[in-house]
Structures are given as structure tokens and as C-alpha cells.
Amino acid sequence: MNQWEEVQKLDVGFQEQVANLYKNLPMELRHVLATWIESQDWETASTHEPVAVVLNSSLLTELEKQYSHHHSLLHRHMLRRIKEQLQETYKGSPLSMARDIATILSEEKRIIAMAGEMEQGSQEMCKQSSPVPERHKHIDSQVAITSFRLQRLDQEIKGMVDMQDDFDSRYRKVFSGDLANGDPECQKQETVELQMIFNELDSKRKEVLAEMMAVIIDIDVLMKSVLALELKDWKRHQQLACIGGPSSTELDQLQNWFTITAQSLFQIKRQLDKLSELGSKVTYVNDPVTQQKAQLEEQVIHLISHLIKSSFVVELQPCMSNLSQRPLIIKTMTHFSSKVRLLVRLPEVDYQLKVKISFDKDCPPQGSRHFTMLGKDEKVMDVEPSNGCLSAEFKCLELKSVNGMKGHEVRQTHNPSEGFLTVTEELHAISYQAQFCMQGLTMDLETSSLPLVVISNGIQMASGWASVMWYNMLTDEPKNLSFFSSPSSSSWSQLSEVLHWQFSSSVGLGLNREQLSMLGNKLLGPQTSYNDCQVSLAMFCKEHLPKRTFSFWTWLDSILDLIKKHLQPLWMDGFIMGFVTKESEKSLLEGREVGTFLLRFSESHLGGITFTWVDNCSEGRVKLSSVVPYTKSRLPMPFANIVCEYKLIIDGVLIEPLKFLYPRTPVEEAFGKHCITPLVEGNASALTFPYVHSDLLPISILPTTKLTDSPHPVMPAGSPWSPNLENILDDLLNDNEMCNL
Structure with missing residues (x-):
């Protein structure tokens, strides 16, 4: 080569x-x-x-x-x-x-x-x-080959212009009689050459039109078989990213392919216009330009229209500014934003596209609530300096109910086939419209957000997010507003992956196989394999767990909230075993040294965490103790401090029962770096305010009576302390007694 x-x-x-x-x-x-x-x-x-x-x-x-x-x-x-x-x-x-x-x-x-x-x-x-870059390279090659072929066509057409000018000049000579002395032999020779040029010109027109048709067919295949699938794949990735899945960064690459393809189509349109000019100057019977130009132009315009319309996408789905990790939930009278983008980047349309936004343009199912949108609903698309894309971002939008509902109401809408839907199962959508004009072409552009849930009170957030997760997990339909009239079930393998995403996106570390297995057990009961088990929406977020007053998702969401606000450093370090049943913790701690403990989430308290430790080992029997679960309302200090400073009073003696984090990590080594050091004497604050320093210590009081064989001793009514001292301790310790869970 x-x-x-x-x-x-x-x-x-x-x-x-x-x-x-x-x-x-x-x-x-x-x-x-x-x-x-x-x-x-x-x-x-x-x-x-x-x-x-x-x-x-x-x-x-x-x-x-x-x-x-x-x-x-x-x-x-x-x-x-x-x-x-x-x-x-x-x-x-x-x-x-x-x-x-x-x-x-x-x-x-x-x-x-x-x-x-x-x-x-x-x-x-x-x-x-991954193999994705190889696929992208193949698409780059296809787009580049198309562009190169069109450059050659430009050269061919330029040559045809010169050839036609030569033909026109010779034609005028022959038929104007302006040949040397009117010599018949010379005129005959010129006529022969003129015929040769004409034949070459006709042949070249056919070649150019045939190549142009081949390029148009290849672009059509590229758009339908490659770009359409890549765009669909990006939209599906966006859906999953909305519910915590891995985000897609391929939009800039898509813009490059869409832009080059659009430029190629407009280049063909200009080439057809040039051929039309040539045909208007020199035409003849069976002229291929006259016969084929209209059909080719119609195909090109159709492809341009389809490409431009499909390139109008929602880059950032509607999201409240204070809840970026949970898009597609909008609370009434709360600011939210959204962003649209045109994947075709053409300088001729910069700062000319005006986008109008509207709420529920296509009416939602009958019986749904109605809202009006407040804020600026029109914006001109701007060029972003960072990547050169054409986009419009709508900020400070709000929704206002026009039904006269109060903020605390949890309204239900009737569905004849399935009964009632809660307001968090109502789905709505935002539409975006614009008009594209270029080179004599005008087309209306429209796209829509993914279905979103509108809430009026913060207590509806968990239920609303369950609906968002369920929809985007189970369907890639862009706008099925009636989805919850008959929602599909999910396999556990699908649901467990989404639950893993909730933890990885919200608190930085996802769930491991053992934790997911425990969750499967909690939701579905003991199974040989959970992967093929089906979970209905009601099982996930509506029906109460056995012997509880809350659903599986309500329980899990409260744990997510607790980790995010109070436990994230410990969770990231893997110190919280978390999802362990009482039965499992006994088998884990059995045979461990006294003082060995683990951290797990409470199964009975919403958003609660407790620690269980080996209290005593005698006669081959392990005795375990657990503290009343700590919830958000019972965390006066960082949880690492609570673990490190936890005390137990037995017969008036203060001891530290927590020695080793399971399996055998000294408590200070695991939690010391996460503790907040209290103020000490001698600092500026102490000099200004010479008070005696005090600490709030996490303490439990164990009864003076002999411990029973129960792994979780119960706090008796009495206490070895005087009533006054016990009352003072109760106030200070915030009721941190020992109890059964």
C-alpha cells in the first residue's frame, strides 16, 4: 500500500x-x-x-x-x-x-x-x-466515507460545469456559422467533437446522479440502522441514569455523527440545486437531471426532516434544584429546571431557534390533577462555549395546582379497571416545541420529558420515587402516562440492580451480594434462588411487611436517608454490615471474643441502626446484647463518637462493652478517625467562658439482678440508683436503655 x-x-x-x-x-x-x-x-x-x-x-x-x-x-x-x-x-x-x-x-x-x-x-x-469504542470507530468510518464521497462529487460536478461551458462555447460556434471561412470540413469536425462532448456530458450526469443516489441510500441506512439505535440506546441509558444507573457520556459523540450527517444531506441538496442550474442551461430528451432530480430532492428533504426532528432531545430531565439525585419528581410551588438540546450543530441556525415549554400538552389520563406552570416558558437556544452544542435550559419553573388541593392531601384518582391510583401514580409530562428554518426548509420540532410525578407534600416523596423507579426500570416507552393503571411486575434480578444503584448513587457505595440476598429474603421469604422471583409494585411499596406497619420500600428508603445524613463515612468504609437478621447475627458472633460487635439496621424501627455485641460467653453459650436503635431524632452526636464512647453501667460500675468491630478490628482503629474531638480546656472559647467542660455520653444501665439466658436482656422497672440521680441520668442519656428489638 x-x-x-x-x-x-x-x-x-x-x-x-x-x-x-x-x-x-x-x-x-x-x-x-x-x-x-x-x-x-x-x-x-x-x-x-x-x-x-x-x-x-x-x-x-x-x-x-x-x-x-x-x-x-x-x-x-x-x-x-x-x-x-x-x-x-x-x-x-x-x-x-x-x-x-x-x-x-x-x-x-x-x-x-x-x-x-x-x-x-x-x-x-x-x-x-469495553467494545463500545470499536463500534464508535466503525460509525466514525461510515460517516467519514460518506463525507469523502460527497467531496469527490463536488469535484465531479465542478468538472461538469467546465465541460458544459466548453460544450456551450463550441455549440455557439458551430451553429452561429462563426467557423473559419465556413469550411464544411471544419464544421463537420467541430460537430463530431461537439457530439463527443455531449455524449460525455450525458454519461457524466448519469454517473453523478447514480453516485448521489447511492450516497442517499447509504445515509438512509446509516440513520435507520445505526444513528437511530445509538440515540435509542442513549435515551435508555438516560432513563436508567435517572434512577441511579451509570450515566451515559455519549451525547457529544452523537452530536458529532448527527451534525456530519446533516451537513452531508445539506451538501447533497446544494449539489442537486447546482445540477438543476446546469439542466436549465443545457437540457435534452431523456435528460437524467430532469428525470431524477425531483425524486432525489424529495428523499433528501425527508431525511433532513427526520434527522433534525430526532436530534431534538431532553438533555436534562425535569429536576428540583434541591433534589438532583431524584429527578422526575416535582413538588408544587418548588423550583425545578430542565434542558433541551439540538444534536445537529449548524452555524446557520445559531440563536434562531426559540423553544416553548408546556405542561401536559397532551392531556393525562382522565381524572388526573391539573396544573399550571409558572416561570419563563420561552427561551432562545444558545451555543454552549464548553462543547459548542445548541441548547436551552429552563430554570426557576414551578407547578401550581388548579384543583384547589391543599398541601397535605393525598388524593386518589379513579381507574375503572383497577380501582384507585394514588397521586404518586399519576404521570405527567413536559413538552418542548421549536421551529427549524434553513435553506428554504421549515419544520416543527417537538420532544417530551420522561413521565414525571407531581407531589404536594414531602411525605409523598418516598412513594413518588418508588413510582419513578418502577416506570423507568420496566419500560423504555418515552411517554406512557397510563402505565400505573396496570403496572407490570419486576423480576428480583431487575429490582436488586436498581436497589444497588440507589445506594451507590445516593450514599456512594452499593450493596454487595450478601446484603442483596438478605433484602430478597426480607421481601420474598426464603428462596433457593431469588433472581427469577417476581415482585409486584404492591409488594414493593404498598403492602406492609409481616408484623410491621410499613412497606419494604418505606423501610429501605428511611435507611438510605439515615446513611446519607448521619452514617455515610462509616458506610463508605464498610463498617456497617447493615442488613443482618437477628438469627444471622447470632451465628456470626458465636465463638467471637467478648466485646466483638457489629452494626446493623433495625428491622422494627424506621431509619434505625443498632449495635449488637458479645456480652458474655460461659458454659459454651454466647450471650448477646443490643442497644435501642438510634434514629435521626436520637443522634445527638456523630455515630462514630457514640460507638467509641458507649458505656454500660452494671451494679454501679461503668464499663466499655464494645471492643472489636466484627470480625476483629479494634474499635478505635475503625471509628477513631471519624470521631469529632470535643473542645478542651485552654482554647479561646474556654478562656472567654471559663465553664467546666462536659460531655454527653452514650450510656446504658444494666439491672443489678442476674442476667437471664435471653440474648437481649430487658431493662427492669427498677434501678440501683437513687430516684433523683436516675432521673438526671435519664434526661442526659436521652433514654438509651437496653431493650429487645
Whole structure:
């Protein structure tokens, strides 16, 4: 493979770098004489004028050979123009031409090498990460090939213009009688040549139109089989990202493909306009331009319209500013924002697209609440400096109910087939409209947000988020507002992945296999395998757990809230085992040293965490003790301080029962770095306010009577302390007694 063939296989970005080298030297010359040019010593010729003179003469000779060997009028015309351009550019200075060619060949090698290094690096990344970059590279190649073919078509059409001008000039000569002395023989010869030019012109029109049709078909396939699927895949990733899944960063790449494809289509439209001009000057019976131009233009306009309309997307789904991790839930009279983007980047439409936003443009199901949207509902799309995209972001929008509902009401809407839907199962949508105008084309653009839930009170948040998770987990439909009239069930494998996302996105660390297995047990009971078990929406967030007054999701969401606000550093370090049943903790702690403890979430208290420790080991029996679960209202200090400073009073003696975090990590080693050090004497505050320093200590009081065999001793009514002292301790300790869970 010669160097020029390697250049033609480069990605479009590198080809553009090569094209910029040909400012003086015609690129057509490089193409026609590629092998010969690369076989000459241009480096020597660039510094030795005698060698440059010889190479210049040889180059012109090679051009003459090409001219004589080709019978195509267009090719011969191109070669003649190359020769004229060389003579005009270098004007008898072969040394300058040799320098230009030497520089171009050297730069081509450098660009080829750089492209090779990048390709090798991309391949290594593909091996280390995923096959997606390889797929993207294939699409880049398809888009680049289309662009390159259209550049060649531009050159072909330019040659046709020159050929037609030549035909027109000869035609006027022949039929104006302006030939030398009206010589019949000369006129006959001119007529023959004129016919040859006409035949070549007709053939070239057919070739150009055939190639144009082939490019249009390829673009159609690219849009339907590649770009449409890539866009659908991005939208699905966006849905899953809304409920905590991995976010997609491919929108800039999509914009690049959409933009180049749109530019190609508009380039074809301009080429058709140019062919139409040629046809208006010279036409004839069975003229291919007259016969095919209208059909091709109709196809191109259809593809442009489809591409532009599909490129209008919601980049950021509606989200309240104070709740960015839970989009698609909007609380009435609370600010929220949203952002739309046009994936086709064309300078001609910058700052011209005005987007209008509306709420529930397509009416929601019968019986749903109605809202009016407050805030600026129109905005002109701007170019973002960071990535050059065309977008419009709507901020400080609000929803106001027009039903006269009060904030605390939990209204239900009737569904004839399924009974009643709660307000958090009502789905609404925001629509965005714009009008695109370019090169005589006008089209209406419209897109819509994913279905969203509107709440009027914070107590509806957990239920609303359950609806958002359920919808986006189970369907990729962009706007099925009746979904909850008959919601599908989820497999445990689907649901467990989403629950893992809730923890990883909200508190930084997801759930491991053991934790998910325990959750499956809690929701579905003991199973050999949970993956294929089905979970209904009612099981997940409506029905109460056995012997509890709350649902599975309400319990889990309260734990998420507790971790996020009070326990995140400990959760991130893996110190909280969390989802462990009482039965499991006994088997884990059995045989462990006295003072070994673990942290788990309460099964009976919403948003509660407790610690259970090995209290005593005698006669082969392990005695465990647990503290009353700490909830948000019972956390006066960081939980790490509570664990490190926890005291137990037994028969008036103060002891520290927590020694080792399961399996055997000293408590100070695990929790010391997370403790907040109290103020000490001698600091500025102590000097200004010379009070005696005091601490709030987490203490439990154990009864004086002999411990029972129960693994969780119960606090008796009495206490070894005097009534006054016990009351003082009760006030200070915030009722942190020992109890059964």
C-alpha cells in the first residue's frame, strides 16, 4: 500500500489535516501521479536546483502520458487544468515546487504515524474497557466515507460545469456559422467533437446522479440502522441514569455523527440545486437531471426532516434544584429546571431557534390533577462555549395546582379497571416545541420529558420515587402516562440492580451480594434462588411487611436517608454490615471474643441502626446484647463518637462493652478517625467562658439482678440508683436503655 492509499483510509479528521497541506499544489495531481511522486527524491530536489529542474520536466512528461492514455473528456480536461495551475503557481521555479512536494510528503507521513498511534491506543483501551469504542470507530468510518464521497462529487460536478461551458462555447460556434471561412470540413469536425462532448456530458450526469443516489441510500441506512439505535440506546441509558444507573457520556459523540450527517444531506441538496442550474442551461430528451432530480430532492428533504426532528432531545430531565439525585419528581410551588438540546450543530441556525415549554400538552389520563406552570416558558437556544452544542435550559419553573388541593392531601384518582391510583401514580409530562428554518426548509420540532410525578407534600416523596423507579426500570416507552393503571411486575434480578444503584448513587457505595440476598429474603421469604422471583409494585411499596406497619420500600428508603445524613463515612468504609437478621447475627458472633460487635439496621424501627455485641460467653453459650436503635431524632452526636464512647453501667460500675468491630478490628482503629474531638480546656472559647467542660455520653444501665439466658436482656422497672440521680441520668442519656428489638 502506497502512502496516498494510507491517507485515503484515515479518519475524516486526519484527512482534513492532509487537505490543508494542498494550498499551492493541486490535490488532483497527487492523486493521479501518487506512485510516481512517492518514488522520486524530492528531499534532494528541494535543495539542489538542477535536480529540481529534472524532476519538474519529468512530472510534466508524466502528465502528458496520462493525458494521452485517457479517453475520458472529463479526465483529460482535469489534467489540462492541473498543468495550467502548476505553470501559473510556480512560474518557472521548479525549486519551489520541489520544496512544496517534499514538505507535503513529510507531513503526510507524520499524520499517518499520529493516526496509527491513536488507533493503537484506542485498541488498547478497548481491550481494557469495553467494545463500545470499536463500534464508535466503525460509525466514525461510515460517516467519514460518506463525507469523502460527497467531496469527490463536488469535484465531479465542478468538472461538469467546465465541460458544459466548453460544450456551450463550441455549440455557439458551430451553429452561429462563426467557423473559419465556413469550411464544411471544419464544421463537420467541430460537430463530431461537439457530439463527443455531449455524449460525455450525458454519461457524466448519469454517473453523478447514480453516485448521489447511492450516497442517499447509504445515509438512509446509516440513520435507520445505526444513528437511530445509538440515540435509542442513549435515551435508555438516560432513563436508567435517572434512577441511579451509570450515566451515559455519549451525547457529544452523537452530536458529532448527527451534525456530519446533516451537513452531508445539506451538501447533497446544494449539489442537486447546482445540477438543476446546469439542466436549465443545457437540457435534452431523456435528460437524467430532469428525470431524477425531483425524486432525489424529495428523499433528501425527508431525511433532513427526520434527522433534525430526532436530534431534538431532553438533555436534562425535569429536576428540583434541591433534589438532583431524584429527578422526575416535582413538588408544587418548588423550583425545578430542565434542558433541551439540538444534536445537529449548524452555524446557520445559531440563536434562531426559540423553544416553548408546556405542561401536559397532551392531556393525562382522565381524572388526573391539573396544573399550571409558572416561570419563563420561552427561551432562545444558545451555543454552549464548553462543547459548542445548541441548547436551552429552563430554570426557576414551578407547578401550581388548579384543583384547589391543599398541601397535605393525598388524593386518589379513579381507574375503572383497577380501582384507585394514588397521586404518586399519576404521570405527567413536559413538552418542548421549536421551529427549524434553513435553506428554504421549515419544520416543527417537538420532544417530551420522561413521565414525571407531581407531589404536594414531602411525605409523598418516598412513594413518588418508588413510582419513578418502577416506570423507568420496566419500560423504555418515552411517554406512557397510563402505565400505573396496570403496572407490570419486576423480576428480583431487575429490582436488586436498581436497589444497588440507589445506594451507590445516593450514599456512594452499593450493596454487595450478601446484603442483596438478605433484602430478597426480607421481601420474598426464603428462596433457593431469588433472581427469577417476581415482585409486584404492591409488594414493593404498598403492602406492609409481616408484623410491621410499613412497606419494604418505606423501610429501605428511611435507611438510605439515615446513611446519607448521619452514617455515610462509616458506610463508605464498610463498617456497617447493615442488613443482618437477628438469627444471622447470632451465628456470626458465636465463638467471637467478648466485646466483638457489629452494626446493623433495625428491622422494627424506621431509619434505625443498632449495635449488637458479645456480652458474655460461659458454659459454651454466647450471650448477646443490643442497644435501642438510634434514629435521626436520637443522634445527638456523630455515630462514630457514640460507638467509641458507649458505656454500660452494671451494679454501679461503668464499663466499655464494645471492643472489636466484627470480625476483629479494634474499635478505635475503625471509628477513631471519624470521631469529632470535643473542645478542651485552654482554647479561646474556654478562656472567654471559663465553664467546666462536659460531655454527653452514650450510656446504658444494666439491672443489678442476674442476667437471664435471653440474648437481649430487658431493662427492669427498677434501678440501683437513687430516684433523683436516675432521673438526671435519664434526661442526659436521652433514654438509651437496653431493650429487645
